[in-house]
Amino acid sequence: MMNLWGPAMFFVTLGLIFTGYPVAFVLGGSALLFALAGHAFNHFDLFLLFAMPERTFGTMSNYTLLAVPFFIFMGTVLEKSKLAEQLLETIGALFGRFRGGLAVGVVIVGALLAAATGVVGASVTAMGLISLPVMLRNGYNKELSLGVIAASGTLGQIIPPSIVLIVLGDQMGVSVGDLFRAALVPGLVLTGLYAAYVFVLAFVDKDVAPALPMELRTTGVALLKQVILSLLPPLALIVVVLGSIFAGVATPTEAGALGAVGAMVLAAMNRQLTFRTLKAAMEETSRLTIMVVFLLIGSTAFALVFRGFDGDIWIETVLTGIPGGALGYLIVVNLMVFILGFFIDFFEIAFIIVPLIVPPAIILGVDLTALGILLAVNLQTSFLTPPFGFSLFYLRGVTPRDIETTSIYKGVIPFIAIQMVVLAVLGWIALPTV
Amino acid sequence: MHHLRMLILRKLSAAIDGLNDMIGVTIRWLTLIMVLIGATGAVLRYYSRGLGLSMNLTPFVELQWYAFSVIFLLGAAYGLNKDVHVRVDVMFSRYSDKTRAMIDLVGTALFLAPFCILMLYVSFPAVSSSWSVREMSPDPGGLPRYHIKALILVSFGLLLMQAVSHIIKQVDIMRGTGSPPDEMAHVPMPEVDGVAGDTVTGRGDA
Numbered sequence: 001m002m003n004l005w006g007p008a009m010f011f012v013t014l015g016l017i018f019t020g021y022p023v024a025f026v027l028g029g030s031a032l033l034f035a036l037a038g039h040a041f042n043h044f045d046l047f048l049l050f051a052m053p054e055r056t057f058g059t060m061s062n063y064t065l066l067a068v069p070f071f072i073f074m075g076t077v078l079e080k081s082k083l084a085e086q087l088l089e090t091i092g093a094l095f096g097r098f099r100g101g102l103a104v105g106v107v108i109v110g111a112l113l114a115a116a117t118g119v120v121g122a123s124v125t126a127m128g129l130i131s132l133p134v135m136l137r138n139g140y141n142k143e144l145s146l147g148v149i150a151a152s153g154t155l156g157q158i159i160p161p162s163i164v165l166i167v168l169g170d171q172m173g174v175s176v177g178d179l180f181r182a183a184l185v186p187g188l189v190l191t192g193l194y195a196a197y198v199f200v201l202a203f204v205d206k207d208v209a210p211a212l213p214m215e216l217r218t219t220g221v222a223l224l225k226q227v228i229l230s231l232l233p234p235l236a237l238i239v240v241v242l243g244s245i246f247a248g249v250a251t252p253t254e255a256g257a258l259g260a261v262g263a264m265v266l267a268a269m270n271r272q273l274t275f276r277t278l279k280a281a282m283e284e285t286s287r288l289t290i291m292v293v294f295l296l297i298g299s300t301a302f303a304l305v306f307r308g309f310d311g312d313i314w315i316e317t318v319l320t321g322i323p324g325g326a327l328g329y330l331i332v333v334n335l336m337v338f339i340l341g342f343f344i345d346f347f348e349i350a351f352i353i354v355p356l357i358v359p360p361a362i363i364l365g366v367d368l369t370a371l372g373i374l375l376a377v378n379l380q381t382s383f384l385t386p387p388f389g390f391s392l393f394y395l396r397g398v399t400p401r402d403i404e405t406t407s408i409y410k411g412v413i414p415f416i417a418i419q420m421v422v423l424a425v426l427g428w429i430a431l432p433t434v
Numbered sequence: 435m436h437h438l439r440m441l442i443l444r445k446l447s448a449a450i451d452g453l454n455d456m457i458g459v460t461i462r463w464l465t466l467i468m469v470l471i472g473a474t475g476a477v478l479r480y481y482s483r484g485l486g487l488s489m490n491l492t493p494f495v496e497l498q499w500y501a502f503s504v505i506f507l508l509g510a511a512y513g514l515n516k517d518v519h520v521r522v523d524v525m526f527s528r529y530s531d532k533t534r535a536m537i538d539l540v541g542t543a544l545f546l547a548p549f550c551i552l553m554l555y556v557s558f559p560a561v562s563s564s565w566s567v568r569e570m571s572p573d574p575g576g577l578p579r580y581h582i583k584a585l586i587l588v589s590f591g592l593l594l595m596q597a598v599s600h601i602i603k604q605v606d607i608m609r610g611t612g613s614p615p616d617e618m619a620h621v622p623m624p625e626v627d628g629v630a631g632d633t634v635t636g637r638g639d640a
Contacts, residue, residue, distance in 0.1 A: 020526025020534070021541030022519035029545020032552050053557040056586055060503040063495065066472070069502065073469055250476055257472025257498075282462040286505050289465070290513040291520055293506040301549070344522050388524070 005043055006311025009034045013302060023348055024291075027298035031305040038309060048308050055300045059293060063253055064170040069289045070256025071161055074241075074263040076281040078234070081267035084113055084126035086230035092134060093223055096212035100202025102135050103148045103209055104195045110152025111191040114159040115238045124153030124391050128398035141208040142403065144201065147411025150384060150391045151194060151418075157346075157380035159187035160242060161259070164346055164379065166252060167292075168372045171354045176252040177245050182369050186377060186426060193418045233269065237262045292347055299351035312356060319360035326364040330371075330427050333357050334378050341382025342389070349379065365432035374426045381419040384412055440611075443602045450599035451515050454592060458512030461505050468501040490575040500582050507589035511596035514546075535607035542597050542604070550594040557586045 013030045017023050038044025059065070078084075087109045095101030095108075106127055113123040127149045135145040157164050160180035169176035202209040218226065241259040244250035250258065267273040306312065322328035340349055354375070361371055383390040386409040395408055475494030482489040513519055526534065561584050569579040 017522050018525060019537050019541065020521050020523050020529070021537055021545065022514075022521055024519050025541065025546040025549060028549035028552075029541075032548050033544075049552065050556045050559070052553060053560040053583075053586060056553075056557070057583060060507075060582070061499050063499065066468075066498055066502055069465060069505070070469060070472060073465055249480065254472065254476035254479070257469055258476055260469040261473040278466065279462075282465045285465040286458075286462040286509055287513065287516070287518045289502065290506045290509040291518050294510050294513070294519060298549075343524050345520055347520065348522075 003043075003310050003314070005034070005038055005309035006306060006314040009306055009309060010311060010315075017344065017348070023344070024294040024298035027295075027302040027352070031298075031301040035305045035308070038305075044305070044308050048304060051304060052301060055304065056297055059296055059300070062170065063251075064166065064176060065293070065296075067161075067166045067176065067251075067253040067256040068163055068292060069285050070253065070260050071163055071166070072288050073281055073285045074256065074260040076284045077260065077263040077267050077273075077277060079126075080277040080280055081263070081270050081272035083230075083234055083266070083270075084109070084123060085130055086270075087112060087234065088127065088130045090226050090230045092131070093218040093226060096138075097217050098202075099206060099211050100198045100209040101211065102131065102138065102140065103144060103198040103202075106131050106135075106148050107152045107191060107194045107198065110149075110155045111159055111187070112234060112238070114156035114162070114187070115242065123156060124149060124394040125398055127153065128395050132399060135209075138212060139207070139210050142407050143411035144198070144208060145411070146395060146399070146403070146408045147413070147415055148194065148198060150389070150395045150408060150412050151415035153391045153394065154380045154384050155187065155191060157383065158183055158190065158373075158376050160184060161245070161252065161256065162376065164350075164376050165372070167347065167350045168354065168376060171350050172358050172368050172372055174368045174372055177248075178369050179372050180242070180245055180252065182373050183376065186373055186422060190377075190418070190422055193422070194415065197414060197418060233266050237266060295347050296351050299348075302352065303355060312359065315356045316360050316363070319357065320363050326366050326432050329360060329364050330366065330374070330430060334374065334423070334427065337375055337378050338382050338385075341379050342385070346379055366430055367432070370426070370430035374423070374430050377419065377423055377426055381416060381423060384419065385416055386412065440606075444606070447599040447602040450595050454511040454515050454596055457508050457592070458516070461509050461512075464501045464505050468498055468505075471497050471501065492571070492573045492575045493577060496571060496573075496577045500577065503582055504585065507585045508592065510589055511592035514593065514596045514600060532608055532610075535604040539601055539604035539608065542600050546600075547594060547597045550590045550597060553590040554587060554594070557590070561587055 009030070012034075013027065016026045016030055019026070032049075035044050035046060035049060039046050088105070091105035091109050092102055095105045098104075109127065109131075110123055113126075132145055132149060136142065156162060160183050162183065165179045165183055166176050168174070169179045198209065237259065240262060241255045244258070245252055245255045264273055264278075267277060319329055319332070322332050324331070337349060337353065340353065358368065361368060384392070386392060389412070392405075392408055392412065396405060399408070471494060475491055475498070478489060478494065479491050481487075482491075526537070529537070561580075564580045564583045567580075569583070571577050571579055
């Protein structure tokens with residue numbers, strides 16, 4: 001007989017999350033209530049709940065998760081040290097002389113910031129404040145300017161050291177180093193395709209993204225000095241952090257700690273390592289740590305009770321029974337994650353949904369690293385898609401009121417199309433070879 | 435009489451908030467300490483391997499995750515007070531202050547407080563047995579374990595206290611006698627210089 005407790009718990013809890021009460025506590029509380037109800041109907045052994053302290057302790061001593069606060073710390077220090085602003089100005093000066101150059105500069109800065117910080121909101125905000133006015137003043141098409149900023153801001157989700165990949169690696173039981181390595185090419189391909197799109201557009205229509213006029217270009221020694229001062233330090237940091245991981249010299253957690261120290265050094269060189277910067281980085285890091293870990297503890301309680309009801313077996317039966325096998329599984333799972341990504345944050349998806357979809361993937365022979373990359377690009381696309389995408393909110397928050405929200409929506413459509421193409425290719429790669 | 439009771443409750447709520455805020459601003463220093471320990475450990479491991487030395491780096495690794503654990507265990511209640519715990523606010527951000535207060539009141543009474551009590555109840559045996567044997571890390575050169583395990587009880591104890599304070603404040607808001615929480619907590623408007631805690635927790639209407 002079909003056990004309905006699992007499905008009931010899944011859908012009721014999902015519904016409760018939408019009340020807006022903090023997700024971590026909805027998960028924990030709902031787990032307890034369902035456990036008590038299940039116990040009353042002789043369907044659940046309350047003794048299972050005594051596994052919670054051991055699970056909590058497992059989270060406390062989780063070495064992989066330690067990398068998350070390290071990279072957040074690094075990202076916040078870099079953000080507060082005006083790194084984004086300087087990068088934008090320099091790259092703008094380098095590329096502004098070409099048609100579409102300012103927009104390509106935004107793409108490149110988005111990718112660099114992603115690699116340097118791994119945090120999303122900061123780059124969209126900085127680019128929206130600095131690049132948008134410059135592009136609009138120079139006669140850039142409004143939709144293109146908005147779209148390129150919103151899209152480039154999401155590159156931090158996929159380009160290592162992305163926090164998304166760290167958490168996915170932890171939840172999927174895949175090495176974070178492997179995920180970083182596997183994410184590098186898709187991340188660079190996306191960056192390249194964004195830039196190519198802008199260049200082609202600027203080439204076809206010379207009014208859409210004109211070159212900077214002569215008098216606004218920086219040249220010669222001044223330009224060189226600017227490049228060395230603002231481009232090289234973050235590049236060095238990226239090389240050290242990613243290089244040490246890829247060379248196998250440091251674990252992602254160690255690289256995160258070193259990166260955080262490196263960020264403080266860069267900030268000090270920029271004369272931006274003030275007590276205020278440090279306090280903001282510490283506060284931000286502890287807030288995010290608290291939020292993420294308690295979400296994980298709530299999810300653990302949910303998973304424990306859900307499994308007690310054989311909910312994991314229910315999910316497995318459903319997901320392995322989809323017509324088309326691995327292909328059907330990938331389509332359904334990705335659609336689910338894409339739609340959930342509109343409403344709930346990445347962390348909830350990683351902690352609640354991802355552990356449930358991994359066992360069916362193993363049964364169907366889907367490569368877990370490839371699946372992780374696919375999910376990361378999928379979520380990145382979801383954050384870019386109107387009307388709920390994350391990135392769009394950030395951009396909306398820093399654009400002047402006279403720019404309609406629909407212009408942002410129109411602007412991101414070509415980039416969503418690029419995402420879809422890359423997603424399809426990644427999905428094809430994730431399929432087991434027969 | 436009724437007025438006096440509310441006044442006492444408000445004082446209690448303010449005292450709990452004060453305690454947890456104090457803890458919150460103290461533990462944030464641990465993030466910096468954690469970074470420094472982590473970086474030192476990484477450098478030591480690299481050089482000790484390169485020089486063929488055998489150094490026991492277990493304390494470095496363990497100190498890192500001890501600091502990590504203290505941050506979220508002791509900071510959870512502070513996080514509740516500062517509305518740090520992520521919400522799905524597609525609809526929440528559109529509600530009035532009173533509706534929000536009602537959701538928070540019911541959620542705290544129905545989900546958070548019982549969950550804290552559950553965690554205290556199921557963790558107590560494990561913590562007390564760890565404490566009675568003065569449990570140590572199983573790894574050679576490792577640190578004592580029993581203090582950090584006991585923090586699980588402290589964490590949910592503080593969280594339960596903060597839940598009580600939270601309920602008092604929501605009742606005040608619903609009666610129209612208290613001030614609604616800081617608006618910015620629910621609005622995703624990114625500030626240029628603001629705390630980027632909103633990068634992950636903030637979400638709202640377009």
